[in-house]
Each structure stands twice: as C-alpha cells, then as structure tokens.
Amino acid sequence: MNNGILGKWIAAPETDRGFGSERCDSAPHFRREFEYEEKFEHGRVSISGLGFYELYLNGRKVGDRVLDPAVSDYLKHVRFVTLDITDYLRPGRNTVGVILGNGWYNPNTAEVWNFLTAPWRDCPKFALKLEIDGRTVLESDETWRVGKGPIVFNALRNGEFYDARLEVPGWTGDRFDDSAWPHAVRIAPPGGEPVEQKQPPCRVLGTFPAVPTGKFDVYDTKQNMAGWARITVEGEAGAEVTLRYAERLTPEGDLSAESQDVFVKSGEFQTDRYILKGGGVEIWEPRFTYHGFQFIKATVSGSAAIRKIEARMVGTAFDSVGRITMSEPDLNRLQAMTRWAYRSNYVGIPTDCPHREKNGWTGDAMLAAETGLFNFDPAASYLEWLQILADNQRPSGQLSGIAPSGGWGFNWGSGPAWDSVLLSMPADIYLHTGDDTAIRCFYDAMKRYLDYCESMATDHIVFFGLGDWCHPDREKMCPVEITSTGYYYMDAQLLSEFARILGRPEDEKRYGMLAEAIKKAFNARFLRKNGRYGTGSGIGEFTATGCALYHDLVPGEYKQPAVEFLAEHARRINCACDFGILGAKYIPRVLAEYGHAELALKFFTRHEFPGWAYWIDLGMTTLGENWTGNNSRNHIMFGDLSAWFYRYLGGFRHEWERPGYRHLRVRPFPVIASCIAEYRGYVSDWKVEDGEFVIQLSVPSGCTATLAMPDGSVFELESGRYQRSCRLP
Known part of the structure; x- marks a missing residue:
C-alpha cells in the first residue's frame, strides 16, 4: 500500500x-x-x-x-x-x-x-x-x-x-x-x-590510485576498503577487461581469495567484467555491487590497453564528529585501521566484512556501536537498521543473528551476546545524543526479547548463543552460559532503566527485580574463590571475570580481588590477548575503570601474537577477524579499542542523568605522554611533562563539562577554553 x-x-x-x-x-x-x-x-x-x-x-x-x-x-x-x-x-x-x-x-x-x-x-x-x-x-x-x-x-x-x-x-x-x-x-x-x-545515503567517499605491482596483472591500492574499481581503457570493440578483487596476495604475488570465497556458492565471486565498445578512451565503474579489497587483478582479453585503474571507496556518508591523535604511533595506526574498518563495514547497514559475507551481524554491530558514535554520526542509520532487526523478530521474541535475514540465523549465530544490540544500541544512541526515539520505537520488541530469554533460562541462567568468539585458542574460550547470562542481566537492567525514562513504573520494577534475580543466580553458579568467575574447570576465567566486572555483577567485597586477578593474569601472560571479541571489550574497559589503564594499553600495543599491534606487523590496514590475521582482514568486531581511546585517553564520558553531548564528564587517564581528542566540538588536549599533567579543554557553545583531574580535583566548566594542571599522584 x-x-x-x-x-x-x-x-x-x-x-x-x-x-x-x-x-x-x-x-x-x-x-x-x-x-x-x-x-x-x-x-x-x-x-x-x-x-x-x-x-x-x-x-x-x-x-x-x-x-x-x-x-x-x-x-x-x-x-x-x-x-x-x-x-x-x-x-x-x-x-x-x-x-x-x-x-x-x-x-x-x-x-x-x-x-x-x-x-x-x-x-x-x-x-x-x-x-x-x-x-x-x-x-x-x-x-x-x-x-x-x-x-x-x-x-x-x-x-x-x-x-x-x-x-x-x-x-x-x-x-x-x-x-x-x-x-x-x-x-x-x-x-x-x-x-x-x-x-545518510551511500556515496563514493574517496578515490585512490591503484598501482601495478608488476606481477600477475595485479594492482595495489595500499588500503583495504569497500567499493569498486574505476577503469580507463582503450581498445577494439569486443575486448574484455575482467576485474577480480581480494585483500591479500599469494606468496608469489598473485591475487588470493583465501578465506573469502567460501560462502558464495554460485557465480564468480567479487568479479566485474567490462566489454569495450571501441572507438576511443572508455571510463567505467560498476553501479549495483560492491567489493572488499586492497588488490585488483585486471586481465584483458582481446586488443585493449588499460590506461588507469582507481579504487573508489564506497560507504554510508556519515559526518565525522571525532578525531584523536595520541603520542604513541601504534595507537594512532590502530585508530586509523579502526576508522577504515568501520567505514568499510557500513555500506547502508553495519556489516561484519565487505567481501565474504556483507551481512548485518548483530554482535559486530553491538561491539562497534560506540566506536561509531565517537567517530561519526551514525544514530539515524542505527535507528533504521534496528528497525530491520525488530521487523525480523519472531512472535516468540527470538532474534536472528543477522539483519536483514531471509530466515537464516535464528537457531545458530544469535544469543544474548549478539541479540543484546536491540537494547544496547538504543542505550548508546541515548547516551551520545540524548534522543530516546530508539528506546520508544523498540520498547515492545525489547520486552518480547526479555520474555523469550526468560522462557529459555534455567534458574535465571541462559545457555544458548555464541560466546567469546574468535578466541586465539578455542579450547580455552569462556563458557557461553557465562557471557550469555551476563548480557541477559545487562538487558534486564537496561529495560528497567528504559521503563524509568518512559514513565512505566510497573515495568521498571519488574525488570529491576529480574535483573537482581539474574545477578544472584550468576554469582551462586559462577563466583569462585578470590573473586574469580568460571564454571570450575578453570577455562575462560579471564573473560568470565572481565564479564562479571563489566556488567557490574560482582558483589562489593569481591570486586578488588576480581580486579587483582585480571591484573595479575594480564601481567603473567605479558598482555597477550587471551580472549575473543567479547573479552576484547570487557578486559580493557574493566582494567581502565579500576586503575590499570596502563595494562590495558599493553594489549593494544602488543606486537606478538595475539595482540592488536600484531596486525600492524602483518601489513594490515584494517582490523582482523581473528588474532592470526588468517581469515578476513577487514572486520570491525574487535573495534571497541577506538571507543576506549576516546573514553579513557580523551576522557569523554556520558551520564545517564544528563544524556547527550550538551554535558560531558571529562576524565583523561595520563598513561601516555600526550593526547589531542576532539568530539562534537569538545577538545581535550593534554600532555605530561616532568610529572605534571597539563590540559587545555575546549567546551563548545551551549555546552558544559565536568573536568576531573588525575589528582582528584574537579571543575565545573561552561562553554569556553580552559587550562588546568596538577602534579601526578
């Protein structure tokens, strides 16, 4: 109609x-x-x-x-x-x-x-x-x-x-x-x-030269991206140019579609063809497809010569709202890789990768949501993608692991650690913008989902779904019932908070009580000695304890022992990434929140496998799907580190009591030499010299900020530019 x-x-x-x-x-x-x-x-x-x-x-x-x-x-x-x-x-x-x-x-x-x-x-x-x-x-x-x-x-x-x-x-x-x-x-x-x-619409966001490598008709764009090639060619009518795309080369220098062409079962994967009409120079680029690639293999059949190949970067045309530059080159490189991965994985919807799947995986979107909001302005796009997820919800409340879905992904590929995007993304939008539209629009869908989880729970513990995906050693992955129940608890808490915002006291009470019941059951089942969490097998306790602390499930008397366990374990393994995509968000955030930001940084700057900086040494220009770099090299699911940079180095924090960016709490952690972070007109520019922390903070017009200094002093600031300093403790 x-x-x-x-x-x-x-x-x-x-x-x-x-x-x-x-x-x-x-x-x-x-x-x-x-x-x-x-x-x-x-x-x-x-x-x-x-x-x-x-x-x-x-x-x-x-x-x-x-x-x-x-x-x-x-x-x-x-x-x-x-x-x-x-x-x-x-x-x-x-x-x-x-x-x-x-x-x-x-x-x-x-x-x-x-x-x-x-x-x-x-x-x-x-x-x-x-x-x-x-x-x-x-x-x-x-x-x-x-x-x-x-x-x-x-x-x-x-x-x-x-x-x-x-x-x-x-x-x-x-x-x-x-x-x-x-x-x-x-x-x-x-x-x-x-x-x-x-x-915002999808647009061509940039044009980059593709340089011949001199081998196998391969061209190198120097950057992994989403998009397509534009060719300039001249030759006789009927000559054909075939363009194939990939993000890696074989050791010999030929194009490699390894780990990329495994799921598309018919047709030619990531391939464009152009047949010349003849009569002069011809310029062409495709319209109705896109690819994920760094390398292009251009082969000619017939009499024709390629004059030029350019890479056309394509994606949703978000406004940029944040920039951050840090004193550590590795951190700047990882920030650039994250921005490229995010843009490559937002072509109309949030996706897992721009080549192999192009699917709107809910877990990837959830883990990268705040990175998107710190760097760009995706709130309207998030809202429309959430509508796809809600439209696809079954009457039982069950959600698919991908949105859109033609019917796949309900009985594998979903679960609370993925499905929770239905609640966490509206919360992220609300905190960053003050807009409660997503909360209002999808409130009933959220209730159906919590009802579904209740129906699937045994004594308030849920056992379904994917867990700490892409751990470097699958045998050591945290048991799924821990991470799934952690997100189940988070969802109940969020729904209670949303009910408060919308003025629904009965729901606020109901889901608040459900959250408390889940918390009690979680601790009864998973809390071990000395604040550790797990199933008793010793497997996955690092992520499990991080999960408990991240979701605020740990009773007060056990918090410090739990944090000490995380810190000791991190030091013992030399900050090797002993976690998958869920722990990659839990562990760095929890360590920073509890006074160990310097340890969190070491996970990011670790050049040995498994570590984020290991990807730099592999020559990657976007983030990987797993720590080895052997699968996709353009995934966003390990991308919360950019939000970590803005939150703990830039210092930008949002508050439930004053949502949006008209007021921010600014609390930088001076664990590097300097940082310049910009976010929606705020500028946090600080450095450490001779044991003194000096910050210049700009607060945009119509906004206010609470500046919390490392020595504990606090300043309430109106719009303007300020300088404050203190000796480091």
Missing part, C-alpha cells in the same frame, strides 16, 4: 520471477517523457527502486547517491527517498530515466544464508512520484517504456558485467525513439509500509 506517497509499482515485462532462480536479466531501463510549460520554483521526486536504482532527468544522473535505497525487511518496511530535482527540470519537455539493479531485493546467486529464497524476493521494481510546486506531475504506471541496456549481470555478492556495445545513446534525453520498447507492467508492491529513508 502506497498511501499516496508513491506511484504504482512497475517492472519490466516478461521478467523471470522463479522462486530460487539464479537467472539474471539485463538491468531494466525505464523512461517517460512529460511536458511542463508553467514557471516553477521547486521540484522533487520520491522514489523507491528495488533492489537499487539510478535516477536520471534530462540526461543527467540525479545526485551522487549510490547503492540506493538502503536495505530493509521489505515485507514490513520499504524505504523511499525524496530528492530535490529543481536544478534538473526545464520548461517544456522533460525526460525521466530509471535503471534498476538487483541488490538485496532480488538475490540471484546462491550462498549459505539462503537469501536466494528470501520471502520478499522478486524481480526489480520501482514506484515514483514527481511533484512540481506541490502538484503531482508524473507517477510510475503502465505508460512508462522499458528497454534493455549494457548491464547484463549484477549481483550484490558477486559483481557486475557490462557490455558497452549494448549502450543506448540518448535514452535519458528527449527526442529518443522508444517506440520499440514495450510498456512497463503493473506489479505487486513489495508488501512493506513505505517509509522515507532518513539515514
């Missing part, structure tokens, strides 16, 4: 719509002319083109958006965008053109997550309404004409094939004869409610 927002849904005639079919038709080209003779002040168009679309008006592409719109659960919500077209309109005859790609809506190659048989799947379709000065002038309907073009294949996880010989010159302008093109056909809507996309 369109509710008057859009026109009719239309598609190309005779399009294959077989459920589970791997057929890929040529990307359809739609066009329609209209006359408008009156003077005008403003024009706009609202369009939903599924899976992806490109819109043209009078021969020009409208805007610079790519891979638009962002994916949704199409059975529940369908995103449309509204674009200003005033500068594209002209008096008299105007021509509108639309190209459609498959994207997430029509997955047409096989993979292990079963998107090929997603319940929403159908052929590409679109609905459009064009208005001038508030009056509807054009809508999508059966009067539109449809033709074929040069995009002969496109698949999100595979690539795009383009035959330039099939280009149709002038089709987006007037005086083009489309009489041989058939009319579009009316088609059923996707099923979901049309909602306007508010998050």
Whole structure:
C-alpha cells in the first residue's frame, strides 16, 4: 500500500520471477517523457527502486547517491527517498530515466544464508512520484517504456558485467525513439509500509590510485576498503577487461581469495567484467555491487590497453564528529585501521566484512556501536537498521543473528551476546545524543526479547548463543552460559532503566527485580574463590571475570580481588590477548575503570601474537577477524579499542542523568605522554611533562563539562577554553 506517497509499482515485462532462480536479466531501463510549460520554483521526486536504482532527468544522473535505497525487511518496511530535482527540470519537455539493479531485493546467486529464497524476493521494481510546486506531475504506471541496456549481470555478492556495445545513446534525453520498447507492467508492491529513508545515503567517499605491482596483472591500492574499481581503457570493440578483487596476495604475488570465497556458492565471486565498445578512451565503474579489497587483478582479453585503474571507496556518508591523535604511533595506526574498518563495514547497514559475507551481524554491530558514535554520526542509520532487526523478530521474541535475514540465523549465530544490540544500541544512541526515539520505537520488541530469554533460562541462567568468539585458542574460550547470562542481566537492567525514562513504573520494577534475580543466580553458579568467575574447570576465567566486572555483577567485597586477578593474569601472560571479541571489550574497559589503564594499553600495543599491534606487523590496514590475521582482514568486531581511546585517553564520558553531548564528564587517564581528542566540538588536549599533567579543554557553545583531574580535583566548566594542571599522584 502506497498511501499516496508513491506511484504504482512497475517492472519490466516478461521478467523471470522463479522462486530460487539464479537467472539474471539485463538491468531494466525505464523512461517517460512529460511536458511542463508553467514557471516553477521547486521540484522533487520520491522514489523507491528495488533492489537499487539510478535516477536520471534530462540526461543527467540525479545526485551522487549510490547503492540506493538502503536495505530493509521489505515485507514490513520499504524505504523511499525524496530528492530535490529543481536544478534538473526545464520548461517544456522533460525526460525521466530509471535503471534498476538487483541488490538485496532480488538475490540471484546462491550462498549459505539462503537469501536466494528470501520471502520478499522478486524481480526489480520501482514506484515514483514527481511533484512540481506541490502538484503531482508524473507517477510510475503502465505508460512508462522499458528497454534493455549494457548491464547484463549484477549481483550484490558477486559483481557486475557490462557490455558497452549494448549502450543506448540518448535514452535519458528527449527526442529518443522508444517506440520499440514495450510498456512497463503493473506489479505487486513489495508488501512493506513505505517509509522515507532518513539515514545518510551511500556515496563514493574517496578515490585512490591503484598501482601495478608488476606481477600477475595485479594492482595495489595500499588500503583495504569497500567499493569498486574505476577503469580507463582503450581498445577494439569486443575486448574484455575482467576485474577480480581480494585483500591479500599469494606468496608469489598473485591475487588470493583465501578465506573469502567460501560462502558464495554460485557465480564468480567479487568479479566485474567490462566489454569495450571501441572507438576511443572508455571510463567505467560498476553501479549495483560492491567489493572488499586492497588488490585488483585486471586481465584483458582481446586488443585493449588499460590506461588507469582507481579504487573508489564506497560507504554510508556519515559526518565525522571525532578525531584523536595520541603520542604513541601504534595507537594512532590502530585508530586509523579502526576508522577504515568501520567505514568499510557500513555500506547502508553495519556489516561484519565487505567481501565474504556483507551481512548485518548483530554482535559486530553491538561491539562497534560506540566506536561509531565517537567517530561519526551514525544514530539515524542505527535507528533504521534496528528497525530491520525488530521487523525480523519472531512472535516468540527470538532474534536472528543477522539483519536483514531471509530466515537464516535464528537457531545458530544469535544469543544474548549478539541479540543484546536491540537494547544496547538504543542505550548508546541515548547516551551520545540524548534522543530516546530508539528506546520508544523498540520498547515492545525489547520486552518480547526479555520474555523469550526468560522462557529459555534455567534458574535465571541462559545457555544458548555464541560466546567469546574468535578466541586465539578455542579450547580455552569462556563458557557461553557465562557471557550469555551476563548480557541477559545487562538487558534486564537496561529495560528497567528504559521503563524509568518512559514513565512505566510497573515495568521498571519488574525488570529491576529480574535483573537482581539474574545477578544472584550468576554469582551462586559462577563466583569462585578470590573473586574469580568460571564454571570450575578453570577455562575462560579471564573473560568470565572481565564479564562479571563489566556488567557490574560482582558483589562489593569481591570486586578488588576480581580486579587483582585480571591484573595479575594480564601481567603473567605479558598482555597477550587471551580472549575473543567479547573479552576484547570487557578486559580493557574493566582494567581502565579500576586503575590499570596502563595494562590495558599493553594489549593494544602488543606486537606478538595475539595482540592488536600484531596486525600492524602483518601489513594490515584494517582490523582482523581473528588474532592470526588468517581469515578476513577487514572486520570491525574487535573495534571497541577506538571507543576506549576516546573514553579513557580523551576522557569523554556520558551520564545517564544528563544524556547527550550538551554535558560531558571529562576524565583523561595520563598513561601516555600526550593526547589531542576532539568530539562534537569538545577538545581535550593534554600532555605530561616532568610529572605534571597539563590540559587545555575546549567546551563548545551551549555546552558544559565536568573536568576531573588525575589528582582528584574537579571543575565545573561552561562553554569556553580552559587550562588546568596538577602534579601526578
């Protein structure tokens, strides 16, 4: 149902719509002319083109958006965008053109997550309404004409094939004869409610030279990223350029798709093809796919020469709100790697990796959420992704481990340590922005999820889900019932707090009591001697104790022994990363909170395996999926270290009592020589010289800050620039 927002849904005639079919038709080209003779002040168009679309008006592409719109659960919500077209309109005859790609809506190659048989799947379709000065002038309907073009294949996880010989010159302008093109056909809507996309669009965020390595036709961009190649080529008609993408090379210098092409089961993985039309220099880049890569292998069949290859970095066009520079080069390098990994893994939705999967894994999103909020402004994008997760929730309250999901991920790949993003991400948004929209929107879904966890619990302990994933030694991974119950407790606490914020005292009491019951059961089952936590096997006690402290599950008299155990264990193993992705957040944060920030830093700067800086020595430019660097080298799930830098070195803290960034508590830990951190207009610029801590703090207009110094002194500050100093204890 369109509710008057859009026109009719239309598609190309005779399009294959077989459920589970791997057929890929040529990307359809739609066009329609209209006359408008009156003077005008403003024009706009609202369009939903599924899976992806490109819109043209009078021969020009409208805007610079790519891979638009962002994916949704199409059975529940369908995103449309509204674009200003005033500068594209002209008096008299105007021509509108639309190209459609498959994207997430029509997955047409096989993979292990079963998107090929997603319940929403159908052929590409679109609905459009064009208005001038508030009056509807054009809508999508059966009067539109449809033709074929040069995009002969496109698949999100595979690539795009383009035959330039099939280009149709002038089709987006007037005086083009489309009489041989058939009319579009009316088609059923996707099923979901049309909602306007508010998050920033995907765009080309940067262009980088790809340099020939001199071996195997391979080009090096020097940076792991999400995006595609743009080629400049010259040759005879029919010559073909094949582009393959990967993030690693073989020892001999050839392209290596090791650990990347394992889940896509049909078609060519991360491959684009371009067939030349001949007659001069040709420049091309794909439209309806993207890849994860540092290296590009460009091979030529026929008579043609590649003049230039460039890497086009693609992602959601977030504003940047934070920067941090530290006195330690390793920390700066890790910060840069984290920002690149975050951007590579936000192309419309938060993903695990930009190559192998491109899936919206909930655990990865949860662990990186605050890193995103310190560096960028992703709150609107988080909100729309959470809507996908909530739309996909089962009536029982169960959640999938990926969002979107075509039905995969409910019975493996989820669990409280992943599912908790439904509550933790709204909390992060609230603390960083003061906006409670996500809390209000998904409150009922949160309650259903807590009810589901209660139904799965045995004496308030939950045993399902993934645990401390990607531990360097799987045999030593913390038992899942510890980490899952820790997040179950966190969720009950958060829901009680959300009930307080929304003025629901009965829920506040109910979930507060549930949290206390979980805490009591957790300690009865897992608290060991001397403040350690575990199952009694001795396995995973480092992460288990970190989990208990991080979630504030430890009784007061056991906190100091628990912290001492963490510190002693860290020193004993020389700060080797004896944890997976959950412990990678617990341990550094807990150590810093309890006076051992210098120990936490040693995990980050450890160059031996397993350690974050080990990835630097491997030549990686983004973060890894595991400590060895043998699997994906562009994952964000170990990326909370950037939030750690802002929180404990920059000193920026948010408070539940005063959410948002209009007031911050600033408490830097001077465990390095200096730091300059910027966050939403605040600047924390400090250094240590001869045992003295000196900070210059800038507080933006309309904001306040509480500055807590290392010697315990506290200053309440209005907007302005301040300098304070103290001797270090």
